[in-house]
Amino acid sequence: MKKPVYLDYAATTPVDPAVAEEMMKCLTLDGVFGNPASRSHGYGWQAEAAVENARRQVAELIQADPREIVWTSGATESDNLAIKGVVELHDRPHVVTSIIEHKAVVDTCKWLEDKGVDVTWLRPDADGRLRPEVVEQALRDNTVLVSLMMVNNELGSITDTQAIGAMLRRRGVLFHVDAAQAAGKCLLNVSELNVDLLSLSGHKVYGPKGIGALYVRRAPDVRIAAQIHGGGHERGMRSGTLATHQIVGMGKAFELARAGLESEMERLEQLRSRFLEALEGLEGVHFNGSRDHRVPGLINLSFEGVEAESLMLGLRQVAVSSGSACASATVEPSYVLRGIGVSDELAHRALRFSFGRFTTEDEIVFACSQIRDVVERLRSVR
Known part of the structure; x- marks a missing residue:
């Protein structure tokens, strides 16, 4: 049939064949299979170099500094890390989001509500977009984070992230954007978009499943608390042995997306x-x-x-x-x-x-x- x-x-x-080829090189004894955290021998050094090259490839697609890329298991984890990670560092925090966000954001914010966090749920216009003035009207003195997706995963509608981000930057409120459906589909420049935290997924961009990243803007006021603890990987923001083959795959996928x-x-x-x-x-x-x-x-x-x-x-x-x-x-x-x-x-x-x-x-x-x-x-x- x-x-x-x-x-x-x-x-x-589907994983792009060129991506699969790069990933295969990181799985066997003849390839770059080492633990990137093993800094006492060449196998680890090779793996670390491959990981850092992929970090650069991902950063280039969104025009960020490679040091601002934190590896995760996917956009769902990135959303959780961004939202919970900001909220945890504040007393009496208030969060603003919308009723049409991805489940990874909706369910995370509902969980926070159950824990006593105040969440405002915005309703978009009939075209699935939120106007900046609607977001601004929802802000309070204790608002610590606004979380909105850039491209809606069911509608394809694009939120005016740049205008909302500029307003939030003036107000001193952190801005998290789920860009899983935006990467590889439209131009992304984190500086122009005025975002502080941005979630990315490998498998939406012809890379493998089970790998993603969180952009964390390098600034004193942008801090998140780790949600997974262990060896202090990823500058203490996300512990766990890095999946070199998946990271390399995501890096190659983002490089291809940028080129075409x-x-x-x-x-x-x-x-x-x-x-x-x-x-x-x-x-x-x-x-x-x-x-x-x-x-x-x-x-x-x-x-x-x-x-x-x-x-x-x-x-x-x-x-x-x-x-x-x-x-x-x-x-x-x-x-x-x-x-x-x-x-x-x-x-x-x-x-x-x-x-x-x-x-x-x-x-x-x-x-x-x-x-x-x-x-x-x-x-x-x-």
């Missing part, structure tokens, strides 16, 4: 246009998110009269999702779509389509023909 067309790149990306960013954005924009053109004329299709402020490779659509679960079952030759991979086990409609005012009915009828590096125009055309056929067939038997 032919493999289904993969249109779920927002959930995860502009051409990739242009190609994905063309695929997006082709996708929407191929669905023109299909009635009862609703677009969710921002049409203007968004990344090119992610589209969220609701189909009137067709349940998302039924549509996905019918699309046997197309791999898509009904929302975040972290929440797809629930039968409740997407909390993100609810959060931007989409009715429960249309939220139950929404699918997320996401394209990537290996998506072809032929696959787009085939997927759209399948979508049209299945939607029309399901509507005919209501």
Whole structure:
């Protein structure tokens, strides 16, 4: 049986062959397999050099200092480290976030609420974006952190991080941004974005799963408390033996993303246009998110009269999702779509389509023909 067309790149990306090749060099006796913390022999020195080279590669994509990159197991851990790490250092802290953040932020903030931390939950506009003035109005004298994602993982909408960050910098409030869906999809410059903490993931950028990073701005007022204790690795912020092969893979993936960013954005924009053109004329299709402020490779659509679960079952030759991979086990409609005012009915009828590096125009055309056929067939038997 032919493999289904993969249109779920927002959930995860396949490892680029060039990345896999670099990772293989760090697994066996003939390669760079040593412990980066073993500084008494050449095996450890080689591994440390590989780790630091990858740290530089990741830093270059977001235009940061390599010393500002802290390795983690993924963006979920980075989010936890950033939020809990800031809150732990303050008495009576107040945190601001939004109701459509990734579960890694939502659940972390809910956990903090259960511990007595005051959290303000902002509601975005109908396009999934938060206006800077809404964020500013939520600030208090004891606000220690604002945590907002740059690119929403279900909608693709881009938050005006730069404007919000500039306002928060003036107010002396730390700004954490989950950029897992932004890296490799749009330009990132941590200085211009005015962020203090920024979460990154390897597997969203054609690197391996199980590896991520947290950007921590080098400044006296940016401090986080470690959440994992042990050998004092990563300048005391995240203990644990570094996974050299995964780190090298993430570094190579970010290097490739940086080299091909502009051409990739242009190609994905063309695929997006082709996708929407191929669905023109299909009635009862609703677009969710921002049409203007968004990344090119992610589209969220609701189909009137067709349940998302039924549509996905019918699309046997197309791999898509009904929302975040972290929440797809629930039968409740997407909390993100609810959060931007989409009715429960249309939220139950929404699918997320996401394209990537290996998506072809032929696959787009085939997927759209399948979508049209299945939607029309399901509507005919209501």
